[in-house]
Amino acid sequence: MDKDDLNIEAYSRLISVGLLAAGVAHEIANPTAYIKSNTAYLLRNIKALRDMPNLSGDQRNVLAEALEILQENAEGIVRIERLVHELKSYSRPSGTVGPVALADVLESAVILTWNRLKYKADLARDMDTSVVVHADYGKVEEVAVNLLNNAADAMQTRGRITLRVYKRNGFGCFDVQDNGPGIPSDKQARVFEPFFTTKGKSGTGLGLYLCKKIVQEAGGTIKLDSEAGKGAKFTVCIPLADA
Ligand SMILES: Nc1ncnc2c1ncn2[C@@H]1O[C@H](COP(=O)(O)OP(=O)(O)OP(=O)(O)O)[C@@H](O)[C@H]1O
Ligand SMILES: [Mg+2]
Numbered sequence: 001m002d003k004d005d006l007n008i009e010a011y012s013r014l015i016s017v018g019l020l021a022a023g024v025a026h027e028i029a030n031p032t033a034y035i036k037s038n039t040a041y042l043l044r045n046i047k048a049l050r051d052m053p054n055l056s057g058d059q060r061n062v063l064a065e066a067l068e069i070l071q072e073n074a075e076g077i078v079r080i081e082r083l084v085h086e087l088k089s090y091s092r093p094s095g096t097v098g099p100v101a102l103a104d105v106l107e108s109a110v111i112l113t114w115n116r117l118k119y120k121a122d123l124a125r126d127m128d129t130s131v132v133v134h135a136d137y138g139k140v141e142e143v144a145v146n147l148l149n150n151a152a153d154a155m156q157t158r159g160r161i162t163l164r165v166y167k168r169n170g171f172g173c174f175d176v177q178d179n180g181p182g183i184p185s186d187k188q189a190r191v192f193e194p195f196f197t198t199k200g201k202s203g204t205g206l207g208l209y210l211c212k213k214i215v216q217e218a219g220g221t222i223k224l225d226s227e228a229g230k231g232a233k234f235t236v237c238i239p240l241a242d243a
Helices: 001-048 057-090 102-119 137-154 209-217
Strands: 096-099 122-126 132-137 161-169 171-178 221-226 234-240
Touching: 001 057, 096 102, 096 137, 102 122, 102 137, 102 161, 102 171, 122 171, 132 137, 132 171, 137 161, 137 171, 137 209, 137 234, 209 221, 209 234
Parallel strands: 122 161
Antiparallel strands: 096 132, 161 171, 171 234, 221 234
8 A cells, every 4th residue: 555545544534433423422412411401400409408407417418429429420411511512513514615804703702702711811902804714704713712712721820812813925814822831842742633631621632633623624724833931822824715
């Protein structure tokens, strides 16, 4: 087998893994939904039971333990839901591809993430509103949302996130730059790998992997500039609509 055959084989394997993942995600969504609502029901009722007067110490302890277990289950369910969501978007067919103003996409991504961002950072903008790329609005928004969430997650104290939009060599580009702790050089190559996360249970490690996939499908690039201690800058470039 030559190199091209190997690439084709690897590529078709990736496609079937993607389809399988989307199918599995779909199948998991239903049972997850009823496990979630049943768990919420049990949590409510056992809480009410635990708070009843006239319980013995033993009875109260058993109920308190049951509550802890259910709470842990509830957290697991939230995690499964997030994974299912990420896996579904992995192979979601694209919506409408057309002219998209990058500054508009970034503003709507800011609105979508504002509830978390507002506690973590001040925003600075330097956006050329005339930059229009050829892409799927929803997908580019998903990329910007992922990058903004990552920047917010990275902040250990209140920081600054800078959004830039500009043209470069026939591409429309945007930067999401933060002044958080940055990414050490030995981890930089790994952040775009699927399932690479430093967030333990709360991260899936699919965010940047999906960003890269979306950007590449749009004929663009995503690049990371970072130095430990000096923040991180992600730059996304997509072909201009009128190029
Ligand atoms: N702005 C940033 N500053 C510092 N580290 C970052 C930044 N963005 C990403 N990283 C690192 O890259 C890892 C991978 O990011 P990615 O978005 O793929 O997954 P995640 O954020 O961990 O999980 P999820 O996206 O599901 O919440 C993160 O866990 C973090 O270690
Ligand atoms: Mg992320």
